[in-house]
Amino acid sequence: MGSRITPPATVRERMDRLENLLTLKQQGNEVGGFAQLFWTLAVGLGYNDAALMDLLNDCLDNSLPLWEMDGLGDLDFWGFVLYLQRRSRGPAPSQLGHAPASESVPEVTEEVGTEPPLHPGKRRRRRRKRASFILQGPEASPASESAPILSLMNISQSSAGLGTVLPLTSFENVLLFLFNVILATAIIFLNVSVFLSIVMNRSLRSENRFMYMLSTCLSDICSGVSYYYVGVLDVRDYYDSPTRTFYIAPTFLGLSYMAILAAQADRYHAVSAPFKYSQRMTRNTTLLVILAYWLYAFLIVAVNNLVTMGVAKKVTGFGTFVANIFTVIIMIGLNVRLFFIAKFQLEREPPSAERDNKRASIYLIIIVAVCFLIAWLPIFLHVIACNFAGSTCYTFRNEGSDPLRILPRVNAVLTPLLYIRGCSALRSTLLSKVWRTQCCKRKSVNPLSVVKKNEAVIFKM
Structure with a gap:
């Protein structure tokens, strides 16, 4: 017996x-x-x-x-x-x-x-x-x-033994495969375009908020490149998976998350205490902040790859769980606070180009953060619910077929589009220098005709 x-x-x-x-x-x-x-x-x-x-x-x-x-x-x-x-x-x-x-x-x-x-x-x-x-x-x-x-x-099997995200034996599987390829391409193309636009415009590089945009674009470019592997092929990016990326691919998504959170805090500091902000947040200080969270992210990657798998699961599981809760609360709180500042506090200031520039930058970061939360909250809530329930989360067959992991990649396409739509200086540089379109010339509009007034860029239309 x-x-x-x-x-x-x-x-x-x-x-x-x-x-x-x-x-x-x-x-x-x-x-x-x-x-x-x-x-x-x-x-x-x-x-x-x-x-x-x-x-x-x-x-x-x-x-x-x-x-x-x-x-x-x-x-x-x-x-x-x-x-x-x-x-x-x-x-x-x-x-x-x-x-x-x-x-x-x-x-x-x-x-x-x-x-x-x-x-x-x-x-x-x-x-x-x-x-x-x-x-x-x-x-x-x-x-x-x-x-x-x-x-x-x-x-559909690759030379390395990896197949496509799903076998190409049905129309739906082919559509998913093409969607992931197009998604990875769009992430790279749009973020490279915005990145080059900021680098090529000296007036944009002089503002701290565009440094955070550069950081977001760089991490999203790396995320798009990695998605050709984790999203297009049959890959399970887990600790003991033979096809894992050693925690590198998810780190690029996390860097975008930290960049947007830092940009929110930067805008809040800039509008709530402008004098102290101008003294503290110099160009070098902003670059040090960006360098700090990049180094922190890859320090976590090194720890996960150097310790045993059991320790890595405990550290990452607990750290991610706590960080998700607190950072989401902070991001929502900053969004609400920034909205009230843009709606009421700036209205009391006399009309000026500087006030309009502040308001536009605040509204842009609010919209970017809201879209970010919409794309990330499903997977955050899924992980939090599984941790509270004490059960193992349902896992999809691979990364490219998991809708909760596809949404953050869709956000990597949406973020540069919001930057282009919400910033006229960035948009004009993109159209005239990076994409070299002729639409503005046909409309008799010179997108580079700008004047500086109170250190704010105003476009003559």
Whole structure:
């Protein structure tokens, strides 16, 4: 009589068991015995068969590619184990359609505790029969009809063994693939355009707020470049994932977050205490602030990559959880405060170009921050809810198919568009020097005809 495996009684015990499950590796052990050990650790965690299959696949020495996992259909966990055992003894996956039809699927008879994993009823027999279609020859399954689909799956695999975000076997998957490619391209193109516009205009470079725009554009450019990998290909950017980016790709998104938060604080200081602001926040001080949060971000990256995975999960999990709550509260509070300053406090000042410049800069950063919160709050609330509930968050198959992780990348396109729309000096430099459009000339408008009054730029239209 075996010992009964009880579910975890506390959240702490659940997290410890989950950590042991995620750190488990096959290391050359036989698939059947390793799967029994894996199932023992997973008992009571509440995962369904699909999640257990994905987790077990990540623990294998030779993980199955995404297209092969999708081809397994509705196999349950132990049917998946049978498939792995047959696969380890038989031909390569590309030759599975030519396996002898007389070979049968081996049965697994091991049991763990008092809950035997294999007592198949009619429904499970039907699933196992479907699995045998995958493993046997063309006389037992319509493999010849699916040959074009399998060849298309193979085409969607990269030379490094990575496939596309989803197999290019349906119209919806192709649309998602093209969307991610276009999204990455748009992020790079728009942010490079804004970055060059600021660099090429001396009057823009003299203002502190445009230094934060440069920082945001630089981090978003890096985010766009990395999205060609994490968004276009089949990548799970997690601690023990073989396709991870070692926490670098998410850091670029975090840098944009810190840049917008710093820009909000800068505008609040500038309008609430302009005299002290002019004394304290010089050009060099602003650059030091930007350098400080860039160094801090990559210090966290170094810590996560140098310590053990368990320590990295604890540090990052707790730090991200606390930082998300406090920074969101600060960003919302600054937004409300800046709105009231722009609405009421600046109205009491006499009309001037400086007042209009302050108001425009405040409204711009408010709109940018609101759009940022709309794009980021879903994933923030998702993580916070999972932490409070003490349960594991639902994870998508990869980064490029996760809508909660796509939204922040969409914000990386929206932010430079807001900068262009909200700043006339930036827009005119972009159109005349970077994009070199002729629309302004056709309308008899000189976008570079500016005069300086009270150190504010006013355009003659």
